[in-house]
Amino acid sequence: MHRYRSHTCGELRASDVGSDVRLSGWLHNRRDLGGILFIDLRDHYGITQLVARPGTPANEALSHLSKESVVRVDGTVSARGAENVNPDLSTGEIEIEVSAVEVLGAAGPLPFTINTDDGVNEERRLEYRFLDLRRERMHRNIMLRTAVISAIRHKMTALGFNEMATPILTATSPEGARDFVVPSRLNPGKFFALPQAPQQFKQLLMISGFDRYFQIAPCFRDEDARADRSPGEFYQLDVEMSFVEQEDVFAPIEQLMTELFEEFGNGRHVTSPFPRIPFREAMLKYGNDKPDLRATLELVDITDVFEGSEFKAFAGKHVRALPVPDTAGQPRKFFDGLGDFAVEQGAKGLAWVRVGDDGQLTGPIAKFLTEENVKVLTERLGLVPGHAVFFGAGEFDEVSKIMGAVRVEAARRAGHFEENVFRFCWIVDFPMYEKDPDTGKIDFSHNPFSMPQGGLEALRTQDPLDILGWQYDIVCNGVELSSGAIRNHEPDIMFKAFEIAGYDRATVEREFSGMLRAFQYGAPPHGGIAPGVDRIVMLLADEPNIRETIAFPLNQNAQDLMMGAPTELDEARLKELNIALRKPAAATEAKPENKPAQ
Structure with missing residues (x-):
């Protein structure tokens, strides 16, 4: 017999009655009924009830163990009486008469209960995330995420897309959020940036002739948390296609979303086809550009x-x-x-x-x-x-x-x-530019790499605030799942578009040198989109907060309470990186960091 288990805790059925088995898992719950111990043993696959009779070594061992201790048990499968069958468990028709116990990992006092959702505050849950993930709801959410990502990969490949990887260390780029920067030891005084998105690289792949790309891409943005946005990092289904117009992008993504939400939505209806709603119409009819059409x-x-x-x-x-x-x-x-x-x-x-x-x-x-x-x-x-x-x-x-x-x-x-439905829509025809109400400055309202409707002629002749972009969002139940656009692939249009937003030619050449150089060697028309994986899972899991669908998220202050990040570097490391720090006055005061509220 295997050293740790012959079966999982979700595997045994009535047909196994009489078999000698070995199980390993966590001590989920314990009940003492007149000296007879009933133990719920849990692993990744489910729960099996154990029985330890009075006076046996198994009873003595299990009666003193803390909940969440890891044990290996040997025993015999027996049938439960009809009145004791648990229809909520896949193993509810049987139990294990325990003959031997080995403690594999004893648990200390728990900071909160695992087998009940007792309302513990989020900071404490994140500090002990490895325990929080043992809870049924959290375990189910993470496995849903795994299944959704696996399905996305399968479906995108079936749709003719090729999975590719893009760099994590790259150059800073004005894409609408703050970059996370990484010092370069080998290039003193210079910094990499973690990608806010693989935007430029996926466009370069199209220019390189790969036609249909996708990636489950990590993205890094130094921005504040909110219910539907995780600070620090998130994952998106990054997609790009060559020789396409807007509807060519919509078709595969609409098919993908419909299939995903039908497969994982627990019977909730998915409305299809998705209506196309112009941005200005959405603002007038629904008050925002992510309308909840339920x-x-x-x-x-x-x-x-x-x-x-x-x-x-x-x-x-x-x-x-x-x-x-x-x-x-x-x-x-x-x-x-x-x-x-x-x-x-x-x-x-x-x-x-x-x-x-x-x-x-x-x-x-x-x-x-x-x-x-x-x-x-x-x-x-x-x-x-x-x-x-x-x-x-x-x-x-x-x-x-x-x-x-x-x-x-x-x-x-x-x-x-409407309850129990997924109401999707496309928001289209976004304004290319917007005016800052305080400064009056014209800036990009959406994606700066988008193709303006009307091309160079529109940029030269129209009021910037009247120019629309080939930009679009996909929205479901009031949640923006992604933004996308038909890209600007012509240098003259790119220079003019950025000029209107206040960037001179030298700045554009410096900031986007790789992209501009590529455009000068035969760039195809192309477009793409990037639905957020975290938000997709949040909707499917019916969770109000995106952190409930991420295994190890940062808290609202962009801190990892479990690992104690971010951390300070000692002087030797700073010297090696050629970095000198200038801390804000408040940061020099001695105070505990990365500790949950007590």
Whole structure:
């Protein structure tokens, strides 16, 4: 018999009754019923119940062991009585009568329980992540991630893509986030950058003639954490294709996403084909460029209705309306609750009216609406008895943000929200440029390597804020899964595009010398996209936080509490790297680092 096991803890069935077996695993749980010990033994594959009778060496050994100790047991498979069968376990029809025990790894006192989700704070979980990963939910999430990545590789290969690797040590690049930099010992005073994405390298692969590339690519960005973004590093399905237009990129990615979410979505419906929604339409109808289409309500721009109005709350402002049908039975607290929600989003309040059975509008602002206002609103919003209308007014961006959130919340509360579905869409026609509201400076709004719609002619003749890019995002259930673009592959267009954003020719040549040189030797039209693996798994696992789908994530302060990173370097190492440090004043104060909240 094998030194450690003849079977796994998820393998034995009723057909194995009478067999002598050997199992190894973690002591998951223990129950003492009148001196008879019942032990749940856990490994990667499942749980098997052990039985240790009173007075046996096995009982003595198992009764004193801490939970999470690792043991090897020998015993005989026996059938459970009908009343004791556990239908929730694959091994629920049997148990093991233990005859011998060997302790392989004793466990000390645990910082939190493993067999229950006891609400321990995240910092402590991350400090002891190796224990946290033993929990059923976390183990299931990581294995889901493994299965999803394996499926992605299989499906991308079947679609004719070739998996390739790109460098981790590269040059810094202005791609929208801060770089992580790595000092070069052999080149004193110079630094590598960890790639924010393999953007330039995958384009260079297309220029080299490889046609269809993909990679499960690690990306590194020195940016703040949030629920759907892990600080430090993340993984994406990096894709690039040659001789393609926008729809040529959409086709394989839409097929991939549909198949992935159908395969791993636990029966949740995937809507297909994915609608194409222009960016400006998305901002008007949904309040943002990552709309949650499970909410079936839409916003309506009614700014023109109140131009020149004497109603000061709306006059001279951008006004958005949210019509909500079937609210006749809603109590006043429904309206007040949405008002409170809007205030939480940053609003001063939430104006509303409702349509009575007689067709008349009632509510806090009804008296401020003229007959003409009511007529236009009724026609444009399709108002009938039972409708309610919520209003937001202010600056465009502010109203979009607040009313976009109100749209989804109102849909949830009023029963206009689809559960158990994956609602995908493509957001297209992004503006190529945007203006900084503080400085007035024109800058790229999305990907600086994108091809502008209209090419060089558009860059020369159009207002930069009117130029659209061949840029697109894929969104699912309000989560942006990826950005992509048809690339700019012509040097003249690249120089002009960067010139508009304030980069002179010398800067572009210095920052993108490799790319520009490649463009001068026959570059094909090409485009690509990069869906985030972490976010895909987060949606499939139905987790609200991306860190729940990553084995060893950094915390919100970009620290690894388990390994104690980042760390300081001693003087000898700094000298070897030719680095002198200048610390902020606050950093010189003695204080504990990388310790979880107690």
